[in-house]
Amino acid sequence: MNVDHEVKLLIEEIKRLGSPGADGNVCVTFGTLFADDKCANIFEALVGTLRAAKRKKVITYEGELLLQGVHDNVNITLLKDDL
Template sequence: MNQAQVDHEVELLKKYIKQLGSKNSNGQWSVKYGVLFNDDEVGNVFEALMGTLKSAKRKKIIQYEGELLLQRVHDNVDIILLQE
């Protein structure tokens, strides 16, 4: 995947975090990994959701605990949007 595609997917990720999440006590958008992972539209849009999450985390656009998020095991992990 080229950089333009990665950037596009990160922008889509930001949109879905706002669409499916809510603002936390710090005023940042936040969504549970399980909510994001289990959304049908998200599933259809992202070829590799974890790859997009890791890319966005590396760029400090989002944050979450740990390195790798797994379905069911990490459903309650908050994905926090740092940059809108």
């Protein structure tokens, strides 16, 4: 799969699993994304897709690398819903 396609899929999953934050942007925790069965089936490398989306300024989150367990409560915020 190409990166842009995976980022578009990620946007849809964040919208599906997340909820609007105080600023109106949709937020979801890393743990929620990581534990979701549908996301597990879609994304072979969820962390890589998240990093690509962050580089494209589609999402934002604290830190560089998210690890399951350690960063389950880190909020991922959707900044825009298209590329």
